[in-house]
Amino acid sequence: MRKQGKLTDLMSHVPNWVWLLISLVMGFMVWQLLADTPKTSIVFASPKEIVLAFIKEEKLHTIWTNIGISLFRVLAGFAIGFVVAIPIAFLMGWYKIFRNLVEPWIQFIRNIPPIAYIPLIIAGVGVGERAKVTVIFIATFLVMVVSIYQGVRNVDETLIKAAKILGANNRVIFLKVVVPASIPFILVGVRLGLAAALTTLVAAEMTGASSGLGMMVWSAGQYFDMPVVLLGIIIIGIIGLIFEEIVKFLERRLTGWQETHVA
Amino acid sequence: MAGNPCSMKVRAKVKIDNVKKVFAGRNGETVALNGVNFNIEENEFICVVGPSGCGKSTLLNIIAGLEEPTEGKVYVDDKEVKGTGAERGVVFQQYALFPWLTVRKNIEFGLKLKNLRQDEIDRITKRYLDMVDLKEFAESYPKELSGGMKQRVAIARAYAVNPKVLLMDEPFGALDAQSRTQLQSELLKTWEEERKTCFFITHDVDEAIILAQRVVIMSARPGRVKEVVDVDITYPRTQETKMTKKFLELKRYIWGNVYQEYLAVRK
Ligand SMILES: Nc1ncnc2c1ncn2[C@@H]1O[C@H](COP(=O)(O)OP(=O)(O)OP(=O)(O)O)[C@@H](O)[C@H]1O
Ligand SMILES: [Mg+2]
Numbered sequence A: 001m002r003k004q005g006k007l008t009d010l011m012s013h014v015p016n017w018v019w020l021l022i023s024l025v026m027g028f029m030v031w032q033l034l035a036d037t038p039k040t041s042i043v044f045a046s047p048k049e050i051v052l053a054f055i056k057e058e059k060l061h062t063i064w065t066n067i068g069i070s071l072f073r074v075l076a077g078f079a080i081g082f083v084v085a086i087p088i089a090f091l092m093g094w095y096k097i098f099r100n101l102v103e104p105w106i107q108f109i110r111n112i113p114p115i116a117y118i119p120l121i122i123a124g125v126g127v128g129e130r131a132k133v134t135v136i137f138i139a140t141f142l143v144m145v146v147s148i149y150q151g152v153r154n155v156d157e158t159l160i161k162a163a164k165i166l167g168a169n170n171r172v173i174f175l176k177v178v179v180p181a182s183i184p185f186i187l188v189g190v191r192l193g194l195a196a197a198l199t200t201l202v203a204a205e206m207t208g209a210s211s212g213l214g215m216m217v218w219s220a221g222q223y224f225d226m227p228v229v230l231l232g233i234i235i236i237g238i239i240g241l242i243f244e245e246i247v248k249f250l251e252r253r254l255t256g257w258q259e260t261h262v263a
Numbered sequence B: 001m002a003g004n005p006c007s008m009k010v011r012a013k014v015k016i017d018n019v020k021k022v023f024a025g026r027n028g029e030t031v032a033l034n035g036v037n038f039n040i041e042e043n044e045f046i047c048v049v050g051p052s053g054c055g056k057s058t059l060l061n062i063i064a065g066l067e068e069p070t071e072g073k074v075y076v077d078d079k080e081v082k083g084t085g086a087e088r089g090v091v092f093q094q095y096a097l098f099p100w101l102t103v104r105k106n107i108e109f110g111l112k113l114k115n116l117r118q119d120e121i122d123r124i125t126k127r128y129l130d131m132v133d134l135k136e137f138a139e140s141y142p143k144e145l146s147g148g149m150k151q152r153v154a155i156a157r158a159y160a161v162n163p164k165v166l167l168m169d170e171p172f173g174a175l176d177a178q179s180r181t182q183l184q185s186e187l188l189k190t191w192e193e194e195r196k197t198c199f200f201i202t203h204d205v206d207e208a209i210i211l212a213q214r215v216v217i218m219s220a221r222p223g224r225v226k227e228v229v230d231v232d233i234t235y236p237r238t239q240e241t242k243m244t245k246k247f248l249e250l251k252r253y254i255w256g257n258v259y260q261e262y263l264a265v266r267k
Helices: A002-011 A016-036 A047-060 A062-094 A096-110 A114-125 A129-153 A157-165 A170-206 A213-222 A226-254 B056-064 B103-112 B118-131 B147-160 B177-194 B205-211 B239-243 B245-266
Strands: B012-025 B028-041 B045-049 B071-076 B088-091 B165-169 B197-201 B214-218 B225-230
Touching (some): A047 A062, A047 A226, A157 B088, B012 B197, B045 B205, B103 B147, B197 B205, B205 B239, B214 B245, B239 B245
Parallel strands (some): B045 B197, B045 B214
16 A cells, blocks of 8 residues: 555656656557557558658648648638627527527527538538538537527626626626626637537538548548548547647636636 | 605615515515615614525615515615615625626726726725735736635725715625634724715624624514614724623624524524
8 A cells, every 4th residue: 555655656746748758659559559460450550651641642732632621611610600609699698588589499400410411501502612611610600609608698697786786787797797707608619619610520521522631531441541541530630639729728818717617 | 954844863875665575486475575664874884684584685685776676665865776876885795706807907897887087097996905905916816815805805896986885795704703803893994984884784793793883683584674773882993892791782682682583483
């Protein structure tokens, strides 16, 4: 028992980046092992093969085109979703009539995977960029509107009372209390929205596209070109991590005042 | 005053006239207040004690204009209360500071709504930061403050807009004993200087006596005024006042009175 105590004591002194390094090295070792085992080597191309695949795709410039087009779709869909979700969420939080009319529909639609509307969207706007952006817009909008609206509804009642007492009218209460109090929830919405955008993107691109990371993964899979499949998956993962870090940065900048963090 | 046939000897700052409040809930109606009558005189410090749930907060909210009475009226300076107004300030038990604003910005909040010039705002903010002794914390966020410091900010924020009446709902209820006595002393000192009309709710009989000129004892629900006790102890009062014979007599009397109501609640 004592020895274990000492060991955990020692471990707690190891800095975080060392842990990350150890974790990465272990991951690569397991990966290499899987690549060297005959049974799993069909699926797990070795790290080296993936680097080679990257160099090959890089030379053809296809990798950058695919990343660029996928990022464009994600960000465009997300941006439109955000711009539409903000006013609707605030209207729902602020006006009871609006909430009563709109909420049932949002609750209904948000449980349907956005991929299911793809045939509708293709019939409506064709198979081009607009179809992809539209799917991502719908997916991000639904996720964001729900979490932002919850934030607007949960504004501490005593803060609204305090503002009233200090002479605030409804406009001031909205701008100076409801909006700042909702910022943490808006950021939760952004985080969930970006994650939803990425998930939907890959699915949408797999159902028919001539470019993009989802398409790259899908078509390479058709030819059992596992290095490219894994390369695509890793790039998607890295994009997800970068999004996460950007949101964390915004949270530190915008919601440092919070006593406890939401979600 | 002309036109007022039944004017009293001292001018009432706040007149609570036969106030009744009924809440409609899921399991029927709750009569929170029933026929509450009393006046708060100009420059008076009044404390209200009574068992939990007897309608003290409800009464404060009605005076503040945050709730409407079911029956009866409240007047401030002979004008009927309709909604909130800058002449009535409130300090809540849960501090209710805006967590995204610094201490300074919290105090400025009400001042900015009055369309004052910035140098005027700065001057007033500085004065009340000094009053509550939080100059060094002007740029801190509420989460960086202790409970006592938060409540000092809330008091400064309420004072800054210069209300004629200050309503306080167990403002020290969440504090530890030491911060509580400290804030009591500070509030006493401020009141002795400014004599701002105060309506102060508390559970703590000691606190009520040390602060108030009159203590209003409320009965168990439905709340009404059971008795109003004059505290004839001269100001300035200090924590030592709590050891005097007069204080202890009053304490025994009020406490006994309130205790009967606690028992009534438990029945
Ligand atoms: N918004 C409301 N809706 C329904 N009932 C309410 C509401 N506010 C208060 N009540 C009821 O009115 C009664 C008085 O409540 P109030 O909060 O005024 O009591 P209080 O004297 O301040 O109690 P405490 O000392 O615990 O703070 C209680 O029975 C309470 O349940
Ligand atoms: Mg109360």
